[in-house]
Amino acid sequence: MTHAIDVEGLERHFGAFKAVRGVSFHVEQGEIFGYLGANGAGKSTTIRILCGLLPPSGGKATVAGHDVGTDSEGVRLSVGYMSQKFSLYPDLTAFENLDFFGGAYRLQRAPRRRRARELMIEVGLDPDDRALTAAMPGGMRQRVALAAALLHEPRIVFLDEPTAGVDPVARRVFWRTIRRVADAGVTIFVTTHYMDEAEYCNRVGLMVDGALVALDTPSRLKETYVPGVTYEVRGERITPKWLRHLPGVTRIEPFGTGLHVGGDDTLCKEAIENELGKVGARGVSVESIQPTLEDVFLAVVTRKAPA
Numbered sequence: 056m057t058h059a060i061d062v063e064g065l066e067r068h069f070g071a072f073k074a075v076r077g078v079s080f081h082v083e084q085g086e087i088f089g090y091l092g093a094n095g096a097g098k099s100t101t102i103r104i105l106c107g108l109l110p111p112s113g114g115k116a117t118v119a120g121h122d123v124g125t126d127s128e129g130v131r132l133s134v135g136y137m138s139q140k141f142s143l144y145p146d147l148t149a150f151e152n153l154d155f156f157g158g159a160y161r162l163q164r165a166p167r168r169r170r171a172r173e174l175m176i177e178v179g180l181d182p183d184d185r186a187l188t189a190a191m192p193g194g195m196r197q198r199v200a201l202a203a204a205l206l207h208e209p210r211i212v213f214l215d216e217p218t219a220g221v222d223p224v225a226r227r228v229f230w231r232t233i234r235r236v237a238d239a240g241v242t243i244f245v246t247t248h249y250m251d252e253a254e255y256c257n258r259v260g261l262m263v264d265g266a267l268v269a270l271d272t273p274s275r276l277k278e279t280y281v282p283g284v285t286y287e288v289r290g291e292r293i294t295p296k297w298l299r300h301l302p303g304v305t306r307i308e309p310f311g312t313g314l315h316v317g318g319d320d321t322l323c324k325e326a327i328e329n330e331l332g333k334v335g336a337r338g339v340s341v342e343s344i345q346p347t348l349e350d351v352f353l354a355v356v357t358r359k360a361p362a
């Protein structure tokens with residue numbers, strides 16, 4: 056059975072530089088697939104290949120049954136794509152923009168206008184607002200771009216950092232829409248820098264320097280890469296070197312103003328408190344926490360493989 060997206064040994068080189076290196080994965084129809092990685096890891100390049108906008112240098116990928124190398128037109132007609140650099144016509148309203156994009160997809164006038172209105176309401180916009188998109192704040196423009204990517208009812212949607220710069224309340228609206236669309240059987244391929252959003256994905260792939268170094272459900276990634284216990288440790292001018300040699304400690308990462316300290320099951324709160332007491336650390340608090348995907352990400356990026 057073909058998957059919504061099938062990728063095998065995908066490569067993309069820019070001159071001597073390898074932006075995507077031997078990436079293989081598949082995405083099931085209706086799955087929300089998160090693609091994470093630092094800036095420059097190769098996420099947007101992968102998306103552009105999978106949307107039929109950039110030819111691969113090697114390997115093979117099929118999207119909605121179309122080969123990206125030989126049938127990029129078929130791919131483009133089957134997918135929705137919200138790019139990081141989407142552009143709206145500044146001298147049109149949001150509704151007029153959507154009406155225009157719908158026309159470009161050759162959707163008939165009455166159904167495309169009905170769908171544009173429905174989508175605008177879904178993403179929290181007023182279809183009758185006469186404001187031009189030039190005057191719209193970035194987060195509102197991103198809502199229009201999301202609606203535009205969904206307009207022609209694609210079976211697969213690629214969202215490249217759809218919520219970058221969007222406030223937390225609006226991010227919830229985005230994700231409510233994304234989940235509703237996925238519940239209707241549409242496949243979502245999404246990149247994000249917000250690790251809390253990655254938790255909403257069925258599976259998550261982690262890219263480092265063009266390579267896919269980990270791929271699994273959020274809970275299995277945590278079991279694999281940050282097993283054992285995790286403590287959030289805070290205190291005045293606290294530094295990893297104070298705890299590095301404590302028995303049972305397996306990882307320490309700076310996290311906000313504190314540290315996330317991971318260890319095997321022998322590591323307890325009291326041992327950390329005692330150790331910090333010995334070096335005279337002040338204002339110490341130690342809390343047992345559930346690891347986040349950010350812990351996974353940091354563990355993968357610094358280690359690149361499970362211990």
Ligand SMILES: Nc1ncnc2c1ncn2[C@@H]1O[C@H](COP(=O)(O)OP(=O)(O)OP(=O)(O)O)[C@@H](O)[C@H]1O
Binds near residue numbers: 101
């Ligand atoms: N057309 C191009 N020519 C040369 N290098 C490119 C080109 N497009 C991308 N790159 C390089 O390929 C690498 C991967 O870029 P890409 O945009 O895929 O990263 P990304 O993971 O999407 O990062 P970000 O989170 O910043 O969007 C970067 O080093 C980038 O500079």
